[in-house]
Each structure stands twice: as structure tokens, then as C-alpha cells.
Amino acid sequence: MTPPTLFAALLAGLLPLRSAPAAPAPDPVAIAVDARAGRHPISPLIYGVAFASSNQLADLNFTLNRSGGNSETRYNWALNAHNLAHDWFFESYPEADATPGGAVDRHIAASKAAGAEPLITIPMIGWSPKLGPHRAILPSYSVAKYGAQTATDRWQHDAGNGVSAATGSNLTNNDPLDANFPTGPDFQQGLVRHLLDRWGDAAHSGVRYYVMDNEYSLWSSTHRDVHPVGPTLQEVWAKLRATASMVKASDPGALILAPEEWSWPGYYYSGYDQQWAREHHNYNPAHYPDRQANGGAEAVPWLLRQFAQYAATNHVRLLDYCAVHCYPQEGRVNSAAADPATARLRNASTRQFWDPQYVDPSWIKKNIMLIPRLKQWVKENYPGTKTGITEYNWGAEKTMNGATAQADLLGIFGRENLDLATRWTTPSNNTPTYLALKIFRNYDGNKSTFGDLSIAATVPDPDIVSAFGAVRTADGALTLLVINKDLENRHAIRVALANFTGTGVARRWRVTDAAGITPLPDVASTGSQLEDESPAQSLTLYVLPAGR
Numbered sequence: 001m002t003p004p005t006l007f008a009a010l011l012a013g014l015l016p017l018r019s020a021p022a023a024p025a026p027d028p029v030a031i032a033v034d035a036r037a038g039r040h041p042i043s044p045l046i047y048g049v050a051f052a053s054s055n056q057l058a059d060l061n062f063t064l065n066r067s068g069g070n071s072e073t074r075y076n077w078a079l080n081a082h083n084l085a086h087d088w089f090f091e092s093y094p095e096a097d098a099t100p101g102g103a104v105d106r107h108i109a110a111s112k113a114a115g116a117e118p119l120i121t122i123p124m125i126g127w128s129p130k131l132g133p134h135r136a137i138l139p140s141y142s143v144a145k146y147g148a149q150t151a152t153d154r155w156q157h158d159a160g161n162g163v164s165a166a167t168g169s170n171l172t173n174n175d176p177l178d179a180n181f182p183t184g185p186d187f188q189q190g191l192v193r194h195l196l197d198r199w200g201d202a203a204h205s206g207v208r209y210y211v212m213d214n215e216y217s218l219w220s221s222t223h224r225d226v227h228p229v230g231p232t233l234q235e236v237w238a239k240l241r242a243t244a245s246m247v248k249a250s251d252p253g254a255l256i257l258a259p260e261e262w263s264w265p266g267y268y269y270s271g272y273d274q275q276w277a278r279e280h281h282n283y284n285p286a287h288y289p290d291r292q293a294n295g296g297a298e299a300v301p302w303l304l305r306q307f308a309q310y311a312a313t314n315h316v317r318l319l320d321y322c323a324v325h326c327y328p329q330e331g332r333v334n335s336a337a338a339d340p341a342t343a344r345l346r347n348a349s350t351r352q353f354w355d356p357q358y359v360d361p362s363w364i365k366k367n368i369m370l371i372p373r374l375k376q377w378v379k380e381n382y383p384g385t386k387t388g389i390t391e392y393n394w395g396a397e398k399t400m401n402g403a404t405a406q407a408d409l410l411g412i413f414g415r416e417n418l419d420l421a422t423r424w425t426t427p428s429n430n431t432p433t434y435l436a437l438k439i440f441r442n443y444d445g446n447k448s449t450f451g452d453l454s455i456a457a458t459v460p461d462p463d464i465v466s467a468f469g470a471v472r473t474a475d476g477a478l479t480l481l482v483i484n485k486d487l488e489n490r491h492a493i494r495v496a497l498a499n500f501t502g503t504g505v506a507r508r509w510r511v512t513d514a515a516g517i518t519p520l521p522d523v524a525s526t527g528s529q530l531e532d533e534s535p536a537q538s539l540t541l542y543v544l545p546a547g548r
Contacts, residue, residue, distance in 0.1 A: 028492035028531065031459055033469045035478060035500040038456035042414035042470060047441055048119070048422030050391075051107070056426050057114030060434075061441035061449070065111040065118050066211065066390060066422040067104060068260075070222050072121035073214050074180065076128040077101045077191040083129035083140070083180060086222045089152070089159040090140035092129030092179040101194045108199060108207065117208055119257070119390070119422060120195070122188050122247060124213040124239040127180040127226040138179035140225035145178070146171055162225060176226040185246040192250045202253035210247050211390065212240055212258035215325065217271035217299075230271025232290045233299060237306045244318040255320040257388060257420075259303050262325050264364050268298045300324070304381035311382075321420055322378050323388035326353070326370055328395070329362035338399040340487055346394060346401055347485040348463045350408045354416050371416040388420035389413075396433075400537035403432035403511060404485045407539050410440050411468030411481060414454050435511045439481070439541055443509045443517050450541070451479040465491055465534065476546030478502065484534040495530040501547040506530055511539040 048064030049056075057065055074083035080095040080102040095103050104120060111118040132138050139159035143149060149160030150168065162171045192210075200206035215222065216239075220230040231239075236259070244256045261267055265274050273288035285291055294302055300322070307319040327334045333346045351358035352368040360368050374387040394409060396402030406423075413421050427434040440450040451470025457480065459467050466483045478500050484491055504527075508520040512535055523532055525544055534540055 028494040029459065029465045029534075031457060031465075031467045031480075031482065031493055031495045032498070033467075033478070033480060033495055033500070034456045034498040035469075035471060036455075036498070038415070038454060039471075040417055040454050042450075042452050042454050043417075043419050044452070045117075045388075045420040046410065046413040046418055047437075048420065049426040049437070050422055050424050052110070052114075052116075052426040054110045054113040056429065057111065057116045059429070059442065060426075060438050061447050062437070063116055064209070064420070064422050065107070065114075065116045066121075067107045067119065068121045068211055068214055068390065068422075069424070070214060073123050073125050073219075073223060074127060074129050074226075075103070075121070075123055076130070077104065077194060078187075079129070079131055079135075081129050081131055081135075083127075083223075086224070089156070089161055090179070090225045091153065091156065091159050092131060092138040092140075094131055094135040094137070098135060101191065101198070104191070104195070105198060108195075112205075119209040119211050120207050121211045121214060122191065122243055123183075124188075124216075124243045125219060125223060125227055126182060126184060126239070127176060127223075128183045128187065129179060130181050140176070140179045141171060141174055142178065146174060170224065172228065174225055180226050185242045188243060189246050189250060192247055196251060201251045202255070206251070207254070209255050209257060211260060211323070212243055212256060214260050215262040215266065216259065217266040217269070217274055218262055220271055220275045230273070230275035232272045233270045233294050233297070233302055236270065237303060240303070241306070241310065241318065245316075248316060248318060256318060257321040257323040257390060258319055259300060260323060260325065260390060261300065262391075263327060263329065264366070264368065267300050267324060270299055301377050301381050304377060304385065307385075308382040317384075319382065319385055321386045321388040322374055322382070323390045323420065324370075324374070325391035325424075326389055327391070327393060328352070329360065329364055331362075332395075334393060334395045336396055336398065338396040338401040343396075343399075343401040343487055344463075346396065346405050350394070350405055350412060351462070353409070353412050371413075371418050375417075386419035388422075389418065390420070390422050391424040392421070393424045397427045397431045398433075398514070400432050400511075400513065401485075401487070403436040404483050404537060404539065406433045406436040407439065407481065407483050408462075408466050408485070410437070411466065411483070414450075414470065415457075415468055417454070430514050432511060432514050435514070435517055436539060439509065439511060439517055439539055443541055444519070448543075450481065451477070465493070467495075478544040478546070480530075480542040480544070482532075482534055482540045482542070484536060484538045484540075486536050489536050491534050493530075493532055493534050495532075495542075497525070497528050497530060497544075500544070501527065502544040503547050505545065506532075507543040507545075508532075509541045509543075510535075512537070 050066040141160040141162040148165035153159040394405040451472040457469035
């Protein structure tokens with residue numbers, strides 16, 4: 001309590017008011033960069049997206065463009081039609097033209113026009129869409145045939161969602177032949193032959209990368225109109241063996257990517273067991289029937305062993321990339337949300353790709369450590385196989401929080417020596433997240449890139465400020481990306497440089513919003529230190545030319 005006499009004196013103006021002491025400036029974030037430590041090549045194939053236009057690919061200077069997702073599981077190349085599955089009322093839907101292979105050819109043409117490699121999905125599910133007269137849409141769950149349903153296509157009123165309005169349960173009596181017909185590897189071989197005839201083989205600028213379908217353990221949900229029972233591991237292996245063998249026989253230089261599973265449960269358990277667990281409310285893996293039928297094996301390692309055994313017997317490698325999908329499962333991270341709580345979760349959640357101490361706080365509640373885990377599975381079960389993440393998305397594309405997460409992921413992929421990655425899908429050009437991609441591959445509009453040789457760059461807390469270093473072998477420059485994830489605060493940075501001789505100048509480019517990648521004035525860099533300030537929620541790329 002203020003003494004009365006002092007209070008009176010203050011009121012009378014007899015004593016001066018004192019301002020509160022200024023808070024001390026926080027210590028600079030210490031970033032240690034060593035150009036001789038942690039050195040390994042960064043695969044250029046980690047810079048991939050999905051369904052990008054030629055203009056986007058050229059502007060980003062990205063290397064891969066994937067055609068994938070649920071609808072590619074049922075693409076009829078002969079009719080040029082897709083079944084849209086659970087994504088849109090299980091409709092068999094025509095492309096704009098009837099040209100065989102038209103959709104996939106357009107994707108390849110767009111990719112190659114920008115110097116990128118297309119990734120093409122080959123269906124394995126065993127069903128393809130058919131169309132009605134004059135290329136009419138066909139529904140798998142006709143309201144006229146199966147009764148009222150809880151939702152219908154606003155433009156195709158006979159197309160229901162397959163959920164009975166009377167019971168609220170999934171319809172189980174539909175005829176898959178209503179909108180589809182059975183197919184196998186022979187039908188898909190027609191697509192591969194079409195691609196060979198149109199584009200040449202993998203060794204002569206044709207399609208090099210073939211993705212084996214999409215998220216098999218979810219077929220009983222996403223494609224339940226034709227595959228209502230989740231596939232066992234034996235079914236998946238039989239389909240992989242038959243389809244990959246067909247592709248390799250047609251084009252020996254082609255590269256195969258699988259198993260394309262969706263998330264943590266798919267890495268470990270078959271679709272059959274995931275469905276069984278839901279229906280029986282029993283999530284004890286010791287009780288899973290398909291797991292026990294295969295000696296208690298985990299799904300991805302088991303599949304890798306099948307590929308290895310096939311190669312040992314037949315002297316043919318059917319798998320080149322062990323590729324899976326990964327999405328954040330915490331709260332609303334994989335959404336447009338960027339409120340402070342979600343943003344902080346997003347900042348930390350990129351650790352699931354690498355950190356042995358990070359326990360995912362979602363329902364997974366495990367240490368995911370995905371990239372080292374994939375590499376360990378490959379080492380133990382099928383050495384020589386490369387690793388890939390062919391779907392990922394960390395949300396909030398229109399915000400800087402989404403941009404800092406995306407930049408963090410690309411930095412992690414390079415540092416952790418991932419072989420291939422394709423984002424789902426391609427952000428809009430006018431978003432910060434698009435710029436987070438571009439700053440790695442075309443930061444100055446002249447196709448200048450982040451370095452291709454990863455080097456050590458350490459920080460005290462990567463949830464607040466992360467950093468990634470590289471050397472660009474073309475000119476010897478050292479590149480350093482500093483990502484300030486802090487939602488509110490600027491941070492001074494002090495970079496300690498070891499084993500690099502520069503010119504004493506650091507060039508800078510920065511992203512703070514959707515306006516663009518802004519070139520900034522150069523800053524001085526001594527032989528061993530660089531100091532600067534990083535705004536809240538920003539990306540700053542430093543390029544230090546090599547000294548002579």
C-alpha cells in the first residue's frame with residue numbers, strides 16, 4: 001500500500017513519477033552452423049507437390065508433381081473417367097473429354113513443360129468406373145434403387161452418400177456393378193502401354209515414377225461401395241506383387257513407390273484389422289486377427305520383407321521407394337485454423353518427423369520419429385530401398401503460421417536425408433505457404449536455390465526459432481534459412497559460423513506475409529559470426545558467398 005503522505009505528495013506534484021524499468025532485451029538466439037559437420041546431399045526430389053499447373057511448377061522450380069488421392073484408385077484410363085468415391089457421393093464421373101488416358105496425359109504434359117517429373121498412380125483395388133449413355137454420371141448408391149439417404153448430390157439428386165436415412169447406417173446391399181466393373185493388372189497394363197507409346201520409357205524421358213494406388217487400409221471407408229471389407233496384408237501383397245511386376249515387365253527402368261499408407265495405424269495394421277477393431281471396439285493388437293495370421297507382424301515391415309524375399313527369389317526389385325503419407329493428428333493442425341493454441345501445436349508438431357523425444361500429443365500418444373523409423377524399417381527388412389513421404393499437409397496455408405510450418409518441414413526433409421516428398425496439394429500462389437515452398441527453389445526469381453549439401457545448424461528451441469544450413473555446390477555459397485515461429489516476438493539472432501570462409505557479406509531474402517519474397521539490404525558477416533534480427537512469424541534466407 002502507498003503511504004498516505006507519499007500519495008498526497010504525488011498528487012500535489014511535489015515528487016516526480018517514476019516510469020517502470022524497461023524489460024531487458026532477450027538474449028540473442030544462438031545458432032551454430034558448421035560447414036563440415038552433418039554433411040550429406042539433399043535430394044532434389046523432396047521438393048514435390050501434387051496437381052500443380054505448369055506455371056506453378058516453373059515458378060516454384062519444383063522437381064516432382066504427383067497425381068494421386070482417393071479418386072486415382074478408380075481411374076478408368078480407357079474411358080478417361082474417375083469414380084470420386086467417398087469424396088463425392090461415390091459417383092463414376094467423366095472427364096471433360098473421352099480421349100483415352102486424357103487426364104493422366106495432361107498431368108504429364110504440365111509436369112514436363114516445367115521440367116518436373118510426374119508421379120503417376122496405378123490403381124490396384126480391382127474395380128474401375130463405368131459411365132452411362134453419352135458419358136452420363138453413374139451413382140453407386142442410387143436413391144431410386146436403395147432408398148432415401150442422409151445426403152445427396154445437389155446436382156445429381158439420385159446420387160446418395162450410401163447412408164440410410166431410415167437407420168443412419170451405411171448401406172451394405174449395393175451392387176458394385178451399378179457404377180463400376182471388375183479389373184486387374186491386365187487392364188492397368190493398357191494404361192502403362194499407353195504411357196509408353198505416348199511418352200517413351202523411363203530411360204528415355206517417359207514416366208519414371210509409378211505410385212501403387214492409395215491408402216489401402218482405408219478402402220473399406222473411402223471405397224466401401226466396391227471394397228466394403230478392409231484388405232488383409234496378404235491381399236495387399238498379392239496386389240502389389242501383381243501390379244508392380246506388370247509395371248517393371250513393361251518398363252524395367254520404372255521406379256515403384258509403395259505402400260502409400262495414410263497414417264500411424266496404416267503403418268502397423270492392415271485395413272482388415274483396423275476395421276475389425278472399430279467394429280469390435282477392441283484396440284488391443286494382440287487380438288487383431290490378420291496381425292496374428294501373419295505372425296504378429298507390423299504392416300510396413302512385413303510388406304518390405306515380402307518385397308525382399310521376392311527379389312531374392314526372382315532377382316527383380318519391385319519396390320524402389322518405401323513411401324507413406326503423414327498428416328498431423330493433433331487438434332485442428334491439419335486445417336485452416338491458426339489461433340494461438342493451434343498455432344503452437346503446429347509449431348511443435350513438425351518434430352514428429354525426426355525427434356526421438358517428441359511424443360505426439362494426439363490420440364497416437366507415441367514417439368513417431370517418422371523419417372528415422374522408415375529408414376530403420378528399410379535397413380532391417382529391405383536394404384537399398386529409398387524413403388518417401390508422398391502426402392503431407394500442415395494446414396493454415398493462408399497464414400504465416402502455415403508458412404513457417406511448411407518451411408520447417410522442407411528443412412527437416414533435407415536435414416534428415418529423406419529421399420522424396422510430395423505435398424498435398426499445391427498452395428494458391430497468393431499465400432504465404434506458397435512462398436515458403438518458393439524460398440527453397442526460386443527465392444530471387446532467377447531459379448536460385450537453397451544449398452544442395454546439408455550442413456549442421458543447431459538452435460536452442462526449434463519450436464520458437466529453427467534453422468537449416470546448406471552449401472550450394474555450384475558456387476560454394478553457404479545458405480541458411482532462419483524460421484521465427486514465435487507468434488508475437490521478434491528475436492535477435494547470433495549465428496556462429498564454423499569452417500566456412502565467406503566474403504564478409506550475407507545477402508538476405510524474407511517472407512513475412514503473402515506479398516512476396518522481399519530482398520533486403522546485405523548485412524556484414526565476419527569470418528565467424530553473423531548478427532541480425534528476425535521478425536515474428538517470418539522466414540529469412542541468408543546467402544553467404546564463398547570467399548576465394
